[in-house]
Amino acid sequence: GAVVSQHPSRVICKSGTSVKIECRSLDFQATTMFWYRQFPKQSLMLMATSNEGSKATYEQGVEKDKFLINHASLTLSTLTVTSAHPEDSSFYICSALKWDRANYGYTFGSGTRLTVV
Amino acid sequence: QKEVEQDPGPLSVPEGAIVSLNCTYSNSAFQYFMWYRQYSRKGPELLMYTYSSGNKEDGRFTAQVDKSSKYISLFIRDSQPSDSATYLCAMSSSYSSASKIIFGSGTRLSIRP
Numbered sequence: 001g002a003v004v005s006q007h008p009s010r011v012i013c014k015s016g017t018s019v020k021i022e023c024r025s026l027d028f029q030a031t032t033m034f035w036y037r038q039f040p041k042q043s044l045m046l047m048a049t050s051n052e053g054s055k056a057t058y059e060q061g062v063e064k065d066k067f068l069i070n071h072a073s074l075t076l077s078t079l080t081v082t083s084a085h086p087e088d089s090s091f092y093i094c095s096a097l098k099w100d101r102a103n104y105g106y107t108f109g110s111g112t113r114l115t116v117v
Numbered sequence: 118q119k120e121v122e123q124d125p126g127p128l129s130v131p132e133g134a135i136v137s138l139n140c141t142y143s144n145s146a147f148q149y150f151m152w153y154r155q156y157s158r159k160g161p162e163l164l165m166y167t168y169s170s171g172n173k174e175d176g177r178f179t180a181q182v183d184k185s186s187k188y189i190s191l192f193i194r195d196s197q198p199s200d201s202a203t204y205l206c207a208m209s210s211s212y213s214s215a216s217k218i219i220f221g222s223g224t225r226l227s228i229r230p
Contacts (some may be wrong), residue, residue: 006160034217041125043205043222044161046191082216097216106207106218108153 003027004096006109013084014117021079021112023094029074030096034106035067038091050077050094086114120144123206123221136193140206140221143187147208147219150182150190155203155223158199164204166192196228 013019023033031052033112038042047058048069056069062115063111066088091113093105123140130136134180148169151159152162165180167173173180175196179192193200205220 003161034180041225044220049217091158095160106151107163111158111160114160 004030004094004107004109006112007095008018008112009110010113011115013114015085015116016083018080018082019084019114021052021092021094021110021114023079023096025075025096025107028096030077031074033071033094035077035079036093036095038093038111040091044093047051047079052077071106081114084109084114086116089114089116118143119222120219121206121208121221124224125222127225127227129227129229130196131157132196133200134196134228136191136196136200136226136228138191138193138204138224138226140189140208141187142189142219143210143223144186144208144210145184146210148211149209150180150189151182151207151209151218153191153205153220154176155205157202161205198228198230201226201228 005024005026007022007037033050034054035047037047038044045061047062050069050071052071052074058064093111095105095108121142149213152166153163154164165181167182170182170184177194181190203223203225205219205223209216209218
């Protein structure tokens with residue numbers, strides 16, 4: 001089945017530093033990937049849509065200068081949390097759509113737990 | 118009003134029981150309906166996908182879609198402790214790699230041994 005690899009799975013960083021999270025589609029090409037944020041016991045909140053070769057589309061209320069997205073190839077999208085603060089601590093998940101008529105749906109990465117201290 | 122409503126639970130049932138999970142939605146344009154399972158601190162895993170109205174069965178899982186009522190369900194038969202997780206419904210209006218998927222808030226399910 002389709003696999004999306006996300007790295008790192010867990011990161012702790014100091015306040016004010018930047019953190020990069022990678023999302024790779026391992027066995028398919030993904031022109032579009034999505035980045036979500038999830039707080040404890042809450043659902044997924046779409047942050048942005050990452051488009052290969054073009055600028056990302058951010059959801060309302062998401063700071064594009066804080067959450068930098070780069071989708072330089074058909075298999076890799078990166079999310080960089082710049083000047084991280086404790087309130088940025090969260091679970092970040094990427095996803096990509098791998099579909100055929102029998103099994104439409106998004107495949108998710110395993111998530112990255114970011115803790116800013 | 119949220120586009121997709123889902124009871125957050127928690128829902129606790131004994132092992133072997135039939136579990137019914139439900140979502141309602143307001144956007145009549147939704148045509149693709151999915152159920153995801155998410156274990157703690159993991160990414161969601163696609164369980165079932167249904168297009169338009171109807172039923173779909175896969176092992177112990179059955180997904181139902183009633184577009185006239187804007188209501189979808191996931192049934193789990195012979196529930197097992199390993200089914201304990203958060204279940205998210207999700208839906209989309211377009212069969213496109215760029216189409217957004219709207220998620221429900223998730224229902225936390227616990228199966229008691």
